[in-house]
Amino acid sequence: MAQDVAIIGAGIIGLSIARRAAREGLSVVVYDRGGAGAGASNVAAGMLAPVTEAEFGNPELLELGLAAAERWPAFAAELGVPLHTAGTLIAARDRDEAEALEREHAFRDRLGLRVERLRPSAARRLEPALAPTIRLALHIPDDHSVDPRAVLAALAADVEVVQRDVASLDDVEAETVVVAAGAWSGTLADVPVRPVKGQILRLRDPTIGSHPPLLDRVLRFEGGYLVPRGDGRYVLGATVEERGFDTTVTAGGVYELLRDATELVPGISELVLEEVAAGLRPGTPGNVPIIRRDGRAVIATGHFRNGILLAPLTAERVVSELIGAPA
Secondary structure, three states: OOEEEEEEOOOHHHHHHHHHHHHOOOOEEEEEOOOOOOOHHHHOOOEEOOOOOOOOOOHHHHHHHHHHHHHHHHHHHHHOOOEEOOOEEEEEOOHHHHHHHHHHHHHHHHOOOOOEEEOHHHHHHHOOOOOOOOOEEEEEOOOEEEOHHHHHHHHHOOOOEEEOOOOOHHHOOEEEEEEOOHHHHHHOOOOOOEEEEEEEEEEEOOOOOOOOOOOOOEEEEOOEEEEEOOOOEEEEEOOOEOOOOOOOOOHHHHHHHHHHHHHHOHHHHHOEEEEEEEEEEEEOOOOOOEEEEEOOEEEEEOOOOOHHHHHHHHHHHHHHHHHOOOO
């Protein structure tokens, strides 16, 4: 018997849509070549950071991000996963970066976003592990994070996922097909989505419990970020590379991430390197996701580096389309 909805892609976008559609009474199956959470979502750091990610000349992305962030507390509570709500710091290492950060601060201030400019001493009072050489910091208290792997596990427990490579929409028996295949969506629908490679490292403090954590807040810097999980684990990322569908990890990528992060947080050199990986973000020309109906298909892709943040909002909008309700 054909399902009401077949979803192609079992990342956080596809699984979030599946869960919400099932709660609306639709019969749903999810297909993915690698199984649940095997793609970019499994590699993601999990930042919920619409203010940090705000871009000059891209008000649509900011609007979407802020709306999605409002939904995350309820979404996390439903899934039973914790939100890490200590906030975010953006740090500058030198004068050029400090000048750029001043412009970023002024831009967000004009938009009425909550951002605090910090001198180095104030930033180090918040995060004592920061290097004394930092030049400037911004504190963004409302940009948080979540562990995507915990989210994926909770979502996958609620939906049917079939490990299968779907080459064409004609291969799927369902009234409606949702294309949520991330960087591979362009092989199934006419959408301008391309893979953008990101290399990422997972680190662990072997002495956690005997002293305070290295960081409480997410740390952003030119070229990367360091995301604490709150239990001695950290995610360090991520490169941004136009390399097609290449997911190899390179010595150069790992070196650059560690070099840049160590300049700001020298203590990470003492952490244990547990994992290195690379994922493929689905990029679009304007860095804005594509959510639209196209005949029998509903497209939900192109979330670039904001897939974790935008998941509950995307699910809400797609399922509204599926059931014919106003978005």
